[in-house]
Amino acid sequence: MLDPAGEATRAAAGRLGVTGVTRLRIGKAIEVELDADDQASARAQLELLSDRLLANPVIENWNLERLEPASASPT
Amino acid sequence: MTVGIVVFPGSNCDRDVRWALEGCLGIPTRFLWHEVRDLSGLDAVVIPGGFSYGDYLRCGAIARFAPVLEEVRQFAERGGAVLGICNGFQVLTEMGLLPGALTRNEKLHFICEPAELVVQRGACRWLQGYADGENVTFPIAHGEGRYQCEPHQLRALEEGGQVVLRYRRNPNGSVGDVAGLSNAQGNVLGLMPHPERACDSQTGGIDGRRLLASLLG
Numbered sequence: 001m002l003d004p005a006g007e008a009t010r011a012a013a014g015r016l017g018v019t020g021v022t023r024l025r026i027g028k029a030i031e032v033e034l035d036a037d038d039q040a041s042a043r044a045q046l047e048l049l050s051d052r053l054l055a056n057p058v059i060e061n062w063n064l065e066r067l068e069p070a071s072a073s074p075t
Numbered sequence: 076m077t078v079g080i081v082v083f084p085g086s087n088c089d090r091d092v093r094w095a096l097e098g099c100l101g102i103p104t105r106f107l108w109h110e111v112r113d114l115s116g117l118d119a120v121v122i123p124g125g126f127s128y129g130d131y132l133r134c135g136a137i138a139r140f141a142p143v144l145e146e147v148r149q150f151a152e153r154g155g156a157v158l159g160i161c162n163g164f165q166v167l168t169e170m171g172l173l174p175g176a177l178t179r180n181e182k183l184h185f186i187c188e189p190a191e192l193v194v195q196r197g198a199c200r201w202l203q204g205y206a207d208g209e210n211v212t213f214p215i216a217h218g219e220g221r222y223q224c225e226p227h228q229l230r231a232l233e234e235g236g237q238v239v240l241r242y243r244r245n246p247n248g249s250v251g252d253v254a255g256l257s258n259a260q261g262n263v264l265g266l267m268p269h270p271e272r273a274c275d276s277q278t279g280g281i282d283g284r285r286l287l288a289s290l291l292g
Contacts, residue, residue: 001178001223002181002221002248004179004180004181004182004183004248005179005183008183053132053136053140054132056133056136056169056176058168058174058175058176058223058224059176059178059223
């Protein structure tokens with residue numbers, strides 16, 4: 001899938017003097033905080049959200065990454 | 076004969092569509108705020124251009140969940156005539172009423188200019204007022220109008236006669252020069268160009284009139 005914004009940015013990288021960039025694609029990072037009973041339930045809800053709302057699978061790929069809040073105490 | 080015109084927060088061609096239908100063609104219209112569910116008495120629904128919900132997330136992504144569109148989906152599935160123009164086309168693809176997606180223009184520019192189109196009307200109810208192969212000029216005004224779908228999907232659309240409008244000079248990098256698509260049944264049409272801006276002879280020609288008047292029979 002052509003990513004014209006990524007291509008324009010790659011060209012700008014060359015003009016900055018960083019000439020070795022062979023691939024640059026631009027996407028989105030979306031931070032979600034979610035209340036759920038357990039991790040499996042959280043993952044299922046996030047997969048639904050990613051597939052049906054946050055991304056359009058026709059033109060976008062997505063993956064989930066779990067971030068631990070820096071100050072959270074383990075439970 | 077009454078045509079519903081969907082209005083989202085951020086729609087900006089709703090009044091243009093009303094002027095084209097009522098002012099130029101004498102067809103009564105009713106605005107449908109995004110929260111309404113009552114489509115009673117309507118013969119067709121237009122989803123107009125603009126920036127529904129500020130184009131947040133993706134063009135048309137939030138609009139897909141509007142209450143009025145649940146009703147529009149059922150209306151379309153019952154064979155009701157539905158027209159999506161520009162942002163309305165983006166909404167129809169997000170809803171899955173039409174396949175594929177509209178993405179950022181190849182050269183990144185927002186393009187606002189007249190576009191020459193070739194009609195291949197097939198079974199599309201909105202285009203029966205045109206001849207096959209006829210050239211028409213409708214304005215385009217979009218930043219995200221590059222139609223994308225899988226090659227096998229494009230072949231199926233072409234073989235099924237659903238690619239009903241093509242650009243003569245592709246302005247945005249759309250696959251197959253796609254400017255407008257019909258569903259297989261012919262009652263749903265989505266297109267990036269603006270037929271409602273080609274209905275008043277004082278502002279941009281009248282090539283769009285036959286599209287909007289097609290439902291009068």
